[in-house]
Amino acid sequence: MHVxxxxxxxxxxxxxxxxxxxMIFTPIAPAEEPGIxxxxxxxxxxxxxxxxxxxxxxxxxxxxxxxxxxxxxSPEKAFFSMIFPGDLAIRITKNLYGWMEENDxxxxxxxxxxxxxxxxxxxKLIMIxxxxxxxxxxxxxNLKRVKxxxxxxxxxxxxxxxDNDRFVxxxxxxxxxxx
Amino acid sequence: xxxxxxxxxxxxxxxxxxxxxxxxxxxxxxxxEAGNGLQALEQIKKVPVDLIVSDLHMPExxxxxxxxxxxxxxxxxxxxxxxxxxAANPKKVEELKALLALDVLSxxxxxxxxxxxxxxxxxxxxG
Numbered sequence: 001m002h003v004x005x006x007x008x009x010x011x012x013x014x015x016x017x018x019x020x021x022x023m024i025f026t027p028i029a030p031a032e033e034p035g036i037x038x039x040x041x042x043x044x045x046x047x048x049x050x051x052x053x054x055x056x057x058x059x060x061x062x063x064x065x066x067x068x069x070x071x072x073x074s075p076e077k078a079f080f081s082m083i084f085p086g087d088l089a090i091r092i093t094k095n096l097y098g099w100m101e102e103n104d105x106x107x108x109x110x111x112x113x114x115x116x117x118x119x120x121x122x123x124k125l126i127m128i129x130x131x132x133x134x135x136x137x138x139x140x141x142n143l144k145r146v147k148x149x150x151x152x153x154x155x156x157x158x159x160x161x162x163d164n165d166r167f168v169x170x171x172x173x174x175x176x177x178x179x
Numbered sequence: 180x181x182x183x184x185x186x187x188x189x190x191x192x193x194x195x196x197x198x199x200x201x202x203x204x205x206x207x208x209x210x211x212e213a214g215n216g217l218q219a220l221e222q223i224k225k226v227p228v229d230l231i232v233s234d235l236h237m238p239e240x241x242x243x244x245x246x247x248x249x250x251x252x253x254x255x256x257x258x259x260x261x262x263x264x265x266a267a268n269p270k271k272v273e274e275l276k277a278l279l280a281l282d283v284l285s286x287x288x289x290x291x292x293x294x295x296x297x298x299x300x301x302x303x304x305x306g
Binding site: 018019022023096097098109112113115116119120122123124126127130132133134135136137138140 | 189190195236264266
C-alpha cells in the first residue's frame, strides 16, 4: 500500500477528529505548535533551570504521559502510537464515561479508554487508506506510562482540543522492512 | 424483558455500546457483558439471551469464531449476532454476513447505527 503523505495527513485527521467527536464529544484541530515538545507544560530546559527534576513537586516529575501503541499486522506492517499528557488522558476518560464523581477515574479505566481510542482511530485510518476489497488485521493495543518522551522514528502529527490540550499521533509504515 | 450480551475485551467499548443501545431507545433491556467469545458462550449456556453484540478482535476467542460457534449450534443458532469492529470494511462485512451476522457496524458506533441495526428485530417482535 503506497501512502501518499498528503493523503495520510487528511485520512488521519478524519479518523482522529471523527473518533474524538463521536466518543468524547470534543472537536480537535491540527496544533498550531506541532511536535513532541508542545506536550510539555514547560520546555524541559526551563524546568531544568528552575527546578530539581527529581523533586516530586517539580513540573518535570508531574509531566507523565500515556503512550498507546497498535500495529497493523496485515496486509502489511505499520506501527501507530498516540501520546497524551496525563491531565488530558484523565479529561478524555471523564468525557467518554460521563464521569461525574469528584475523584479521577481509576488507572485501569484510563488505560482501557486510551487503548480503545487508538484501536478505533487506527481502524478508521486503515479503512480510509485501504481499498474496499482488502481485509486487514490490527494487533491488540498496548499502553505504557512514560515520563520522558523520545520518538526515534515515524512521522509525528500533533493535534489540539478546543481547550488547547495537545496530543500526538505517530505513524511508521513498513517498520520491519526498513531494518 | 429482553437480554443483550455485549462481548468486547475493552470495558470502555462495552460501556459505550451499552450507552448507544440505551440512547437508541432500548427500554426494559438487561445487559450482560463478556470479555471474549469463550466467556460469552459460558454465559449464554446459563442465561438465555435475545441478542449478541460482539467485537471482532479479542483474545481467547474472537468475534468470527464466536459467530461460527453460535450459527452452527442447534441450541443457539437463532440468536441474532451483531458484529462491531474497527476493521469492518466492505470486504469484511461481506464475509461476516455470509457467516449469518445480522449486521456489521464500524467503531465508533452511534445510537443511530445501533437503532438501524436492531430495526429488523423490533419489526419481527412487533409482527
